[in-house]
Amino acid sequence: MAKYLFLKHYRGAPASVNDVPMDQWTPAEIDAHMKYMDDFADRLKESGEYVASQALAYEGAWVRYGGEGEPAITDGPFAETKDLIAGFMIVDVDSYERAVELAGELSAAPGAGGRPIHEWLELRPFMGSPTTVTE
Template identity: 70%
Template sequence: MKYLLLKHYRGGPAPVADLAPIDEWTPAEVDAHIQFMVDFAARLEKTGEYVDGQAVSPEGTFVRYDGEGRPPVTDGPFAETKDLIAGWMVIDVESWDRALELAGELSAAPGPGGEPIHEWLEVRPFLAMPPTVTE
């Protein structure tokens, strides 16, 4: 079954809530954090559990149809907000427990000082089509 691991930067209870913004990390700390995620994905590629993943830019906007034919565009999200989606990874694993296990491992990516940041990850199963009933 496929699961989305959605990386939430800074949200949630301490210690992540008190984590310095990534633009205050040293270049070596940023490199170590990114390398951890690259190595994690490579390991899952070897087991056949990795599907895809991307980091996303902190810049963005919200759009919602207004009923009049033109979507209003609002400011945000902003990097200064309490909770920012930093990226995502799609995994294809045999069980919910395995998805949680991998999310826990990914949560240990290093941050300032090389210490695990205990990042909050949202784990969501992809909707599956209901089985086809044939008579």
């Protein structure tokens, strides 16, 4: 088994012709999207492939070591930016191919008008997890 991270990005501007920024979705469209995500996670819990997932708030801060004293902190990221990390899911699967299959399915979550949003998900193996990435 190998653990993979699906990193979900929120794009404030359309990434494809099927994409409408989430801030323009109706409440019903947002509910349908969230239900799809919850149902997907529930199915992976039943198969034993689910590890964790969480949506992330749009507000945050950048923090780094500031030398002597307190860490340096700046505001951001901001919801107005074109690309924010909106959430993540961690799966524990038998192969890279299975991780790709699941990420593709998750990418089909509905958006505006109930159409799949075809979002790009960043797929990252955990350090130390065996991978079979092929081109």
